[in-house]
Amino acid sequence: MAFKENQNCEDCKEVCCARCFHNDSQSVFSRLTKDDLEVLMGNRQSIRFSSGETILKQNTSSTHVVCMKRGLAKVYIEGMNGKKLILKIIGELDFICGGGIFANNVRHFTVSALTDVECCFIDSERILRLFSENSNFAIELMKHHNEQNSALLNTLVNLTQKYMHGRVADTLLYLKNDVFRTNPFQLPISRQELADMSAMAKESYVRILKEFKTSGIIKPNGNSMEILNEEALISISKNG
Amino acid sequence: MAFKENQNCEDCKEVCCARCFHNDSQSVFSRLTKDDLEVLMGNRQSIRFSSGETILKQNTSSTHVVCMKRGLAKVYIEGMNGKKLILKIIGELDFICGGGIFANNVRHFTVSALTDVECCFIDSERILRLFSENSNFAIELMKHHNEQNSALLNTLVNLTQKYMHGRVADTLLYLKNDVFRTNPFQLPISRQELADMSAMAKESYVRILKEFKTSGIIKPNGNSMEILNEEALISISKNG
DNA sequence: GGTTAATTGACATATGTCAATCTTCATGTT
DNA sequence: AACATGAAGATTGACATATGTCAATTAACC
Numbered sequence: 001m002a003f004k005e006n007q008n009c010e011d012c013k014e015v016c017c018a019r020c021f022h023n024d025s026q027s028v029f030s031r032l033t034k035d036d037l038e039v040l041m042g043n044r045q046s047i048r049f050s051s052g053e054t055i056l057k058q059n060t061s062s063t064h065v066v067c068m069k070r071g072l073a074k075v076y077i078e079g080m081n082g083k084k085l086i087l088k089i090i091g092e093l094d095f096i097c098g099g100g101i102f103a104n105n106v107r108h109f110t111v112s113a114l115t116d117v118e119c120c121f122i123d124s125e126r127i128l129r130l131f132s133e134n135s136n137f138a139i140e141l142m143k144h145h146n147e148q149n150s151a152l153l154n155t156l157v158n159l160t161q162k163y164m165h166g167r168v169a170d171t172l173l174y175l176k177n178d179v180f181r182t183n184p185f186q187l188p189i190s191r192q193e194l195a196d197m198s199a200m201a202k203e204s205y206v207r208i209l210k211e212f213k214t215s216g217i218i219k220p221n222g223n224s225m226e227i228l229n230e231e232a233l234i235s236i237s238k239n240g
Numbered sequence: 241m242a243f244k245e246n247q248n249c250e251d252c253k254e255v256c257c258a259r260c261f262h263n264d265s266q267s268v269f270s271r272l273t274k275d276d277l278e279v280l281m282g283n284r285q286s287i288r289f290s291s292g293e294t295i296l297k298q299n300t301s302s303t304h305v306v307c308m309k310r311g312l313a314k315v316y317i318e319g320m321n322g323k324k325l326i327l328k329i330i331g332e333l334d335f336i337c338g339g340g341i342f343a344n345n346v347r348h349f350t351v352s353a354l355t356d357v358e359c360c361f362i363d364s365e366r367i368l369r370l371f372s373e374n375s376n377f378a379i380e381l382m383k384h385h386n387e388q389n390s391a392l393l394n395t396l397v398n399l400t401q402k403y404m405h406g407r408v409a410d411t412l413l414y415l416k417n418d419v420f421r422t423n424p425f426q427l428p429i430s431r432q433e434l435a436d437m438s439a440m441a442k443e444s445y446v447r448i449l450k451e452f453k454t455s456g457i458i459k460p461n462g463n464s465m466e467i468l469n470e471e472a473l474i475s476i477s478k479n480g
Numbered sequence: 481g482g483t484t485a486a487t488t489g490a491c492a493t494a495t496g497t498c499a500a501t502c503t504t505c506a507t508g509t510t
Numbered sequence: 511a512a513c514a515t516g517a518a519g520a521t522t523g524a525c526a527t528a529t530g531t532c533a534a535t536t537a538a539c540c
Contacts, residue, residue: 079400080480081401083401085397085401102382103383131379131382132379135373138378138382139342139372142378142382143343145382146342146345146385149348150345152389153317153348156325156392156399157325160319160400161320161321162320190486191485192486200530201529203488203529203531203532206486207487207488403494404495431519440495442520443495443520443521443522444494444495446520447521450521462503
């Protein structure tokens with residue numbers, strides 16, 4: 001049941017929804033029955049975004065939940081004085097369900113496309129209905145929230161208790177191990193955005209990147225980045 | 241159905257559990273039926289802690305959920321190099337359900353008593369069972385997690401994008417408006433702990449406190465603290 | 481060739497560290 | 511009750527350093 005690249009999602013509920021929502025045991029949707037899937041997929045919209053477009057906007061109401069099908073996107077908070085704080089980079093099969101579809105309140109972050117993106121918009125209403133009817137799904141959703149929570153606590157400590165070197169090391173390790181899983185990898189984000197992930201000024205980020213390059217820890221080359229000495233990065237990350 | 245101060249919780253399931261879990265519409269337990277309450281309360285333990293004692297310890301497994309009945313406690317992360325980050329101060333009827341009873345993993349923070357504390361320990365197992373059986377309760381729990389999440393995002397922005405003055409203003413406003421709801425109020429925490437809430441050194445906190453005192457914004461007096469000009473604090477908080 | 485992003489340097493300033501002093505407050509003694 | 515003692519926290523000052531800001535230059539890329 002391989003996924004065909006150019007197949008239009010509208011025409012392939014069987015093929016690509018099964019792919020999106022069943023093949024990955026990590027997915028919050030993995031516990032759904034065929035019938036449940038029907039409910040969920042009933043009026044979902046498959047939407048394409050170009051690089052740079054805003055997918056979800058902070059402070060708008062949480063009417064939909066989004067499942068990434070292709071491409072990369074950044075999740076960030078629009079904070080004080082126009083500053084941004086990039087929380088994470090999401091990709092294939094990642095799921096965005098923040099900002100309380102349960103309290104009917106507002107999104108707490110913006111999501112925008114880093115590459116061309118294809119994703120499913122699903123009614124929050126339906127998620128909520130399923131949540132009530134299928135306790136396995138409810139538990140999966142709860143786990144998802146717990147993980148998010150735990151990631152936030154981690155970020156909180158990293159950003160408030162480490163020096164810049166440690167924070168830069170963290171973002172590099174994050175990109176290599178959690179986002180791209182290759183080495184070297186192609187950066188779809190600017191230095192400014194790297195800095196926004198590390199809560200620092202872009203100039204500071206660049207300077208530290210250069211130090212790392214000089215000491216042979218990394219080999220940046222335009223938009224590509226190679227980690228030469230992961231041990232060193234891990235050690236720098238640990239020592240703050 | 242007034243709560244009697246010295247009544248032992250073991251003897252008053254009717255009285256004080258009803259008080260704890262029903263009277264407050266904010267409580268995650270407000271949607272429970274009498275029968276549900278029975279399940280939950282079946283083997284709960286009412287436990288007293290003295291000021292300074294650890295109630296829940298980071299990195300231990302999430303076997304219980306805790307409901308505060310009396311007293312104040314701090315919730316904090318034990319971070320890098322012995323540094324602490326105080327996330328919040330909890331009190332009467334607050335509910336601690338972090339660190340994933342759903343994923344069977346580990347607590348992400350420590351909770352310790354700031355005053356003498358009386359609280360209920362409830363089996364995570366029972367929470368989980370109820371979560372599956374009562375979808376209203378599940379939704380309440382989900383809301384609770386969402387709120388926590390949202391608070392964390394807020395903290396993240398405050399701590400990474402504001403100058404120290406803004407962060408000090410934030411803690412003062414938080415204490416006055418969210419924790420004590422009186423003015424002046426008695427501080428149950430040290431300057432070190434105030435600094436740990438603001439991700440800064442205690443000396444820096446003290447210095448800024450003095451500035452605020454000099455400009456007539458606050459009137460600290462030993463362990464008591466009075467906010468004289470809340471508008472000013474709000475403005476300082478907003479401008480970073 | 482022109483626009484944007486990346487890099488670099490010089491500098492200002494926010495913040496942490498260390499050491500000294502000063503409170504506060506509990507304890508014990510007369 | 512009055513007073514000494516000591517320990518822990520609070521405050522202050524001097525200083526070091528981490529980090530941000532601004533401006534200039536260079537590189538990358540349509």
